[in-house]
Amino acid sequence: MAYKAEYIWIDGTEPTAKLRSKTKILADGAELPIWGFDGSSTNQAPGDQSDCVLQPVKSVPDPIRGGDDVLVLCEVLDIDMTPHRSNTRRACMAVAERFADQEPLFGIEQEYTFLKDGRPYGFPQFGFPAPQGGYYCGVGDDEIYGRPVVEAHLNACLEAGISISGINAEVMVGQWEFQVGPLPPVEVADQLWLARWLLYRVGEDFGISATLDPKPVKGDWNGAGAHTNFSTIAMREGYDPIIAACDALGEKAEEHVAAYGADIEHRLTGMHETAPWTEFNYGVSDRGASVRIPWQVALDKKGYIEDRRPNANMDPYMVARLITDTVCSALAR
Numbered sequence: 320m321a322y323k324a325e326y327i328w329i330d331g332t333e334p335t336a337k338l339r340s341k342t343k344i345l346a347d348g349a350e351l352p353i354w355g356f357d358g359s360s361t362n363q364a365p366g367d368q369s370d371c372v373l374q375p376v377k378s379v380p381d382p383i384r385g386g387d388d389v390l391v392l393c394e395v396l397d398i399d400m401t402p403h404r405s406n407t408r409r410a411c412m413a414v415a416e417r418f419a420d421q422e423p424l425f426g427i428e429q430e431y432t433f434l435k436d437g438r439p440y441g442f443p444q445f446g447f448p449a450p451q452g453g454y455y456c457g458v459g460d461d462e463i464y465g466r467p468v469v470e471a472h473l474n475a476c477l478e479a480g481i482s483i484s485g486i487n488a489e490v491m492v493g494q495w496e497f498q499v500g501p502l503p504p505v506e507v508a509d510q511l512w513l514a515r516w517l518l519y520r521v522g523e524d525f526g527i528s529a530t531l532d533p534k535p536v537k538g539d540w541n542g543a544g545a546h547t548n549f550s551t552i553a554m555r556e557g558y559d560p561i562i563a564a565c566d567a568l569g570e571k572a573e574e575h576v577a578a579y580g581a582d583i584e585h586r587l588t589g590m591h592e593t594a595p596w597t598e599f600n601y602g603v604s605d606r607g608a609s610v611r612i613p614w615q616v617a618l619d620k621k622g623y624i625e626d627r628r629p630n631a632n633m634d635p636y637m638v639a640r641l642i643t644d645t646v647c648s649a650l651a652r
Contacts, residue, residue: 320347323388325381326354326373327516328395331362331405334581335531335632338516351375351391363395363405371403372396377509382478383520390479390516392509407636408505414640415504418551418647425507425639426484426500426548426623430631431518432535433465433493434528439535440464440493448492451541455490464493465527472514472521473497479517481510490541490591500548504643508635533630534585542586542593543631549642550623553650558620560650565601565610565624567649568642572599572609575645578637580630587628594627 327340339361343354358364358371373393381388395403402409415423433440441464442448453462469486476483476497484498499514500507518529534542553560568575576583576596587596594600594609601610601624603617609628616622629638 430543504639531632580633
């Protein structure tokens with residue numbers, strides 16, 4: 320019997336890439352082949368040389384269609400089988416392989432905002448809802464909007480075998496978060512992209528969309544980030560490597576911020592639990608710091624750090640590559 324394979328890839332839209340997908344029907348037992356697509360329609364090729372190639376790199380059960388159907392995450396290649404310029408996965412792979420002996424692990428907290436009729440879900444047609452305060456991890460019809468979508472997305476991720484480790488309502492109305500990991504650099508990015516695709520796809524069934532806009536509502540409202548938790552085996556065994564990791568990130572702060580998502584200056588203002596994007600600091604239990612050392616880590620003298628700067632719209636391949644390279648290079652000295 321034939322099965323359906325949903326080929327999913329990251330396009331070339333700038334400054335923030337979009338997810339694309341299309342369905343291939345395959346004979347029972349057939350392996351996943353490479354497949355072509357029109358790169359001129361995805362900002363990845365000119366019209367007179369429009370062919371690009373999809374190279375399957377990860378497949379998981381399709382929780383939407385069920386049965387033997389699968390979701391297939393793909394890299395984008397040029398027709399000479401080399402990585403396309405929009406392919407950030409290969410560079411992440413190279414860094415992950417170089418520092419594999421340090422056993423880097425990531426846990427990413429993906430915040431997002433539901434939209435309905437062009438405004439955040441739960442915002443009235445005119446004006447604003449009550450100020451922030453009761454929405455974070457809240458409960459009740461007057462404070463929580465979109466829970467059925469969130470629960471459906473959670474179940475879909477679990478059925479797909481994605482290492483989703485939790486969900487919660489966030490600070491702004493209609494804003495939520497899910498967490499993926501802990502996983503190695505490439506795997507956490509692969510799974511985060513698949514979880515994003517499932518979020519958008521599940522939302523279709525409810526007539527609700529999701530955005531990774533880092534500042535969906537201007538003014539006194541929290542932005543949306545992708546707080547990135549990171550450790551190496553040395554950090555998991557001692558505190559000095561924790562401090563060395565923070566210092567290393569500070570030395571390359573500008574390079575990191577430039578690659579942590581478009582419009583980062585709109586979110587990292589020094590307010591709403593952020594540090595200014597032009598500054599770098601770290602501290603224990605400080606959610607206003609660029610990098611937070613959890614209090615339990617300071618108490619245990621080992622563990623992980625949380626880089627609070629990445630935007631919700633960041634490319635996880637780029638963020639995982641930069642953090643791995645910066646910290647592991649410093650710890651290897």
